Amino acid sequence: MIDQTIPAGLAAWLVPPEPPIGPAIVLYRNEFTLAHNTEFKLKFSASEYADLYLDGEWVAEGPERGDNRHRFFAEYAATLNPGRHVLVARVLFAPGEASVSGFPGDGFGFAAVSDSLTEPWSCRIPEGIELAGAFPDWGGSPRVQIASGFDWSCLQGGGGGWLPAVTTSFPLPAEPPWLPPMRREPEPGYRLHREPGRLLVIFDDYVCVRAEYVFRGPGRVETRWAESLYDTPEFDRVHLTGPKGNRSEFRGKHFIGAANNYELPGGECCWRELRWKAGRYLEIRLAGGAELAELRFERTGYPYVREWRADTDLPELNRTLELAWRTLECCSADTLMDCPFYERLQYIADSRLEALTGFVSTTDDRLFRKALRMFADSQQPDGLLFTRWPSRQIQVIPSFLLHYVIFLHEFASWRGIGKVREFLPAARRVFGWLARRTSGGLLAFPGWHDVTSGTEWNDSKKGWNFIDWCENWNYGAPPDESILNLLYLLAQKKMAELEAACGFREHADFYREEAAATASRVKAAYPLRAVTEHAAALAVLAGLCPPEEFELTPGMTPAGISFSHHILEAAYLAGRGDLFHRRLEAWYGFPANGLKTLPENFGTPRSDCHAWSSHVLYHYFSSILGIRPGAIGSNRWNIAPLPGGKIRRASGTMAHPAGAFRVAWEELDDGRLRIDYSVPDGIELAICGEPAENSGRRIVLRKQPVP
Known part of the structure; x- marks a missing residue:
């Protein structure tokens, strides 16, 4: 019987009598007999990962990926016939770099909701099988080497060498899953x-x-x-x-x-x-x-429900949007991931762009909110957030801390301040950590040019001042910190807006003052003429440069595929359909190269599936169709399309918890746009900045001529 007094969500936590040496497979077996048809229900968990075999058939896996603060249990249920049954749990124990995205251990926990598992558990570490680190997909599952002495019946509960499993203390209370089961x-x-x-x-x-x-x-x-x-x-x-x-x-x-x-x-x-x-x-x-x-x-993968529709008269764009959606699907499981083939790690900047893509394509934001929460859980006492989490290897990228603040602002804008209010203290501590790493009031990280990983972090270690994958930049780090400080300014302004929307006026005033001081210092420290596309875009987004002055000129260091989100954003704010659609064309050639998803970068990428490149789907709805939330914390929305390039017609349905937004526009022969639209009831709507009814048809003048 289950001891209901144990407040851990599980009845017992099991370990082998002798721990394995190095990476290994640990098996746990329970043989039980049923007298009649039984509704069999089981909660289970593992230090890292387990899959279950019932009578030799694979039936379940879990738990959902957690961290050193959260351990989850998974659930399995089935109707079992009378007779003898064998349940085997295969537990992956992969310390070191054999599997870098989890937290290693050899334990298995369970709670049988029914009275089926009355017999003691046995345990076995099978011989003849070795695990080795994966390459080049170093974050995936370990490589398996099975020798001639391996007992192939062990997953059916057969063979010898089974010993009584040892019951020990719980490493963490087991929580119910935060997410739905993955696809099957x-x-x-x-x-x-x-x-x-x-x-x-x-x-x-x-x-x-x-x-x-x-x-x-x-x-x-x-x-x-x-x-x-x-x-x-x-x-x-x-x-x-x-x-x-x-x-x-x-x-x-x-x-x-x-x-x-x-x-x-x-x-x-x-x-x-x-x-x-x-x-x-x-x-x-x-x-x-x-x-x-x-x-x-x-x-397998996160069970998104596709709730978006898009169609244009440009086949290249239509194909690109489908690739973007497929890329998001493949980079989403029980956490968001940078890529499914290589490290499979949840990074702050990647997650921010993946969430933007999700905000316009599905109403399910549970995975994106889990990312916010897990990054907040990684926070150290001094305010530092780890760049990627959960991960055994600790990494620190200063710009990603700023992306976390902007991520909060965007989440609040698209899904409401109630979704992010609890994370404000973490964001404030981020600014505290950053403020202690300034020189003359500006962020300064000298020598942070290489990737540094380890199991612990301290101030004697250098992190990685990554901004973007650009030619002639050392591991993605620019030659100075001008771009980092423009991003710092943008994050300060977003934080001020977020604090004001949540009703914290004193905090909002503080960040406004900090932003004003940073703006003055940036102007004094760095040349006004941008030498990178990154600086040109961020100057517009951070309010240092009027949108009408936004320009991309030959000789500027070009932005990579992820940072091009900011290029597209600045072009939209500037009303520069020519610049926007010219950059978007960089995505159109991927299908001709046989790609079925969007890659990590332009040129010769490492990964062919990298969801930070899927933000083009976000920009289809937010920029080309022009559907955007108004002031943060309000119920105001604006529809202001940005035509340009070869597109003469575009339409789509955008997902939102309040209801569907539908927009269709067509360029008329005289250069005007006819816009048909409908938005959910209760929305305070503007069309190109002018008050409008929630549904109707309008013909509006375009702000900028289309080349």
């Missing part, structure tokens, strides 16, 4: 290319899937995943880049990276990957008498 949908979209001793699985789209194999016969098998193949075997092992060419071409191209290896004893052997896999290609090499009997793929 069959993934049939692939084809097979066969060669002697080699089978290539080619997916129709970029996928995030749980994968299961059934092998037959004695021999050896090697499996290797890739999100894209390479033109040559040459590979930059530091930057994880190489020439890829067209991503849809596979003949004559090369896989890069370590493989899983399996020694098969004969008969039929079933193996399910330790974690879900991502990419476009799977290579399976067979030797000896080994055969592949069956493949099973199941799509």
Whole structure:
């Protein structure tokens, strides 16, 4: 029976009698017998990750990814027939860098809601299997090396070596999940290319899937995943880049990276990957008498509901929007991620842009709010936020702390101040940490040019003054801190608006005064003529430069794909449809290169799926259709489209908890726009700044001629 007095959400926490040495798989088994049909319900958790096998069949996984303050439990329920049943939990224990995105441990916790699991648990660390760090997808699941002595029946509860599991104290109280269960949908979209001793699985789209194999016969098998193949075997092992060419071409191209290896004893052997896999290609090499009997793929990821629609007379833009949505889907699981193939880490700046994309495409903001909360949970006593969280490797990027403040402001603007009020103290402490790292009133981080990671942070360590991936910048760090201080000014202004909207007048006044002082110092310290696109855009967004003066000139350091969000934002505020659509065209060539998602950067990217590039979907609704919230904390909205480029017609439906926003515009022969629109009841609406009814048709003059 469950001890209901334990306030941890679980009945027991189990560990092996002897802890494993190094990365390992730890199995926990419970054999039980039912006298009649039973509604079997189980809560379970694990130090890092576990999946459950009931009578040899995979049935569940969990828990939701937490951190060192929050441990969650997962739930499984089924109706079981009378008779004997075997439940096995496969727990991943991967200390060190074998899996950098979780918190390692070998424990397993459970609570059976029914009285089914009355028998004691046993435990086993199977022999003949070794885990090694992954490369180049270093944040994914460890590589598996299965030798001839491995007992393939262990996931069915078979074999010997089972010992009584040890009950120990709870490491953390287990909480109910914050998020819904991840997707479980069959993934049939692939084809097979066969060669002697080699089978290539080619997916129709970029996928995030749980994968299961059934092998037959004695021999050896090697499996290797890739999100894209390479033109040559040459590979930059530091930057994880190489020439890829067209991503849809596979003949004559090369896989890069370590493989899983399996020694098969004969008969039929079933193996399910330790974690879900991502990419476009799977290579399976067979030797000896080994055969592949069956493949099973199941799509996973955050269960977004698509609530947006878009259509224009420009096919390139329509395709780009679909790629943006697919990219957001693939970079969303039980946390937001920078990319699904490589580190799979939740970064502040990436999460901010992913959330903007989500605000216009779905009403479900639970994943985005979890990101805000987890970053706040990473805060240290002195106010520092970690750049990526949860993560075993600590990283500090000063600009990302500023992105957190702007993230709060944007969340409040699109979803209401009630969603972010609890995070204001964390934002205030961020400014406290930054204020102690100024010189002459401006942020200064000399020497912060390289990536520095470790398990702990202290002031003797240098972080990474990353701004954007730009040619001739050392690891994304610009030659001076002018861009960082413009972002500092923008964050101070956003914080003042946020504090005012939440009713904290004294705090709002403080940040207004700080912003005014920063503006004066920036003007005095740095040249007025911007030498980077980054500075030109931020000067407009931070109010140092009138929007009508915004210009991008030859010779400026160009912004990468993520920072181009600020370029598009400044162009919108300036009414520069020419600059806006010229930058947007940089996305249009990706499908011609075989890409099914949007990459980490222009040029030769490391990752082919990186959701900070999906902000073009946000800009379709907020800039091209021009649907934007008004003053933060108000119920005012504005519709002010920005035509330009080759687009002559655009329409769409934007998701919002208050109801759908629908806008359609068409450029008339005389250069005017006809706008049809409808917004939810109760919205105080303006069209191009003029008061309007909530639905209707208008013909308005364009502010700027379209080249």
